[in-house]
Amino acid sequence: MLRQTFARSIRFNSTVAKTAPRALSNAYVNQLEARWETLPQADQSALINDLKERMKISWGELTPAEKKAAYYISYGEWGPRAPLYSPGDKSKVFWGTMIGMFAGLVIFVGLKTFAGSKSVTMNREWHEKSDEYLKSQNANPFTGYSQVQ
Amino acid sequence: MTWLDVPAPWAMRLQDAASPNQEGIHELYDHIMFYLALVLGLVSYMTIVIVKDFTKNKFAHKQLRHGQTLEIIWTMFPALILLLMSFPSFILLYLSDEVLTPALTVKIVGLQWYWKYEYSDFVNKTGETLEYESYIMPDDMLEEGNTRLLDTDTSIVLPVDTHVRFIVTANDVMHSFAVPSLGIKIDATPGRLNQVSTLMERTGVFYGQCSELCGVNHALMPMKMQCVTMEDFLTYLSELSE
Numbered sequence: 001m002l003r004q005t006f007a008r009s010i011r012f013n014s015t016v017a018k019t020a021p022r023a024l025s026n027a028y029v030n031q032l033e034a035r036w037e038t039l040p041q042a043d044q045s046a047l048i049n050d051l052k053e054r055m056k057i058s059w060g061e062l063t064p065a066e067k068k069a070a071y072y073i074s075y076g077e078w079g080p081r082a083p084l085y086s087p088g089d090k091s092k093v094f095w096g097t098m099i100g101m102f103a104g105l106v107i108f109v110g111l112k113t114f115a116g117s118k119s120v121t122m123n124r125e126w127h128e129k130s131d132e133y134l135k136s137q138n139a140n141p142f143t144g145y146s147q148v149q
Numbered sequence: 150m151t152w153l154d155v156p157a158p159w160a161m162r163l164q165d166a167a168s169p170n171q172e173g174i175h176e177l178y179d180h181i182m183f184y185l186a187l188v189l190g191l192v193s194y195m196t197i198v199i200v201k202d203f204t205k206n207k208f209a210h211k212q213l214r215h216g217q218t219l220e221i222i223w224t225m226f227p228a229l230i231l232l233l234m235s236f237p238s239f240i241l242l243y244l245s246d247e248v249l250t251p252a253l254t255v256k257i258v259g260l261q262w263y264w265k266y267e268y269s270d271f272v273n274k275t276g277e278t279l280e281y282e283s284y285i286m287p288d289d290m291l292e293e294g295n296t297r298l299l300d301t302d303t304s305i306v307l308p309v310d311t312h313v314r315f316i317v318t319a320n321d322v323m324h325s326f327a328v329p330s331l332g333i334k335i336d337a338t339p340g341r342l343n344q345v346s347t348l349m350e351r352t353g354v355f356y357g358q359c360s361e362l363c364g365v366n367h368a369l370m371p372m373k374m375q376c377v378t379m380e381d382f383l384t385y386l387s388e389l390s391e
Contacts, residue, residue, distance in 0.1 A: 120288065121291065134155060134296075134354070147296070148158075
């Protein structure tokens with residue numbers, strides 16, 4: 001009993017207790033995720049400093065709202081830890097790619113449609129004759145050879 | 150997988166070797182492929198592990214600022230791999246560059262857009278060196294079975310198992326004389342004579358294409374080389390000199 005009284009009085013009179021004597025109000029630190037990034041720089045710094053002071057005492061004495069706020073500021077998804085893609089981005093990239101591929105396909109088919117006729121050499125008979133000729137010329141004696149497509 | 154003396158549809162690898170140079174290139178290719186597979190395996194494994202284990206772990210790299218041992222390893226390992234690849238590569242490069250006691254010299258001149266071949270060691274009955282030009286066969290003159298964009302009206306004819314030296318130059322812009330089956334690729338530069346040698350180990354026909362962008366018809370100046378027996382070569386020369 002006496003010891004607890006002493007401990008309490010020491011803690012109460014310490015510099016830490018004087019700078020962060022009371023829990024920060026829920027209105028001040030609650031739901032920080034929703035408004036953190038829109039807070040002015042000065043307010044952000046003030047909040048960080050207030051939490052820093054509060055965290056000098058035993059963390060077990062912090063309110064749940066303070067703990068959540070401190071965690072969010074240190075490790076939350078904002079600033080450099082913000083997600084790479086916002087919700088609509090992935091479908092935008094997907095559909096952009098699809099449209100690009102489709103445009104490529106249209107150009108390919110268009111070119112094939114309006115292209116000139118194939119070369120006279122592009123047929124099976126010609127390729128077979130090529131094989132005969134190249135075989136007679138000893139082309140590729142090791143692993144076999146075929147021009148036929 | 151196809152290994153060929155001529156380009157073929159969907160061919161993925163080097164053409165068959167017909168000279169020691171190209172055999173060396175095949176060997177080097179296989180050698181480097183081994184290290185490539187090794188590096189690919191290691192990098193893929195590390196990437197998968199990193200992606201799998203650390204994607205959503207916010208604390209994973211929190212305290213990782215500097216790792217001396219790790220940095221030494223990832224500097225030394227690539228350096229070692231590069232060294233292991235560079236030694237056989239340089240050995241082959243300098244061996245290929247060597248021109249040893251050639252028995253025959255052929256001068257090759259690149260022009261827009263054809264080749265001129267000169268058998269500098271031989272003269273005809275009027276005392277001029279044997280020389281002729283070689284043009285691509287146009288599409289409308291191809292006979293069935295000819296290879297389009299590769300066949301020429303005349304070809305270089307050379308004897309088998311003989312050291313041949315090529316003196317290569319150009320008359321207008323830069324060209325490049327290249328025959329993949331022989332492992333040859335050498336620039337033909339105006340005002341400069343480059344030399345390269347080869348030893349063809351089997352008879353046959355070998356194709357090549359100009360390998361330095363030389364103008365609008367760069368793709369239409371192939372080279373065709375026929376390797377024949379010494380008897381056939383001498384017959385060819387005597388016919389040429391008449």
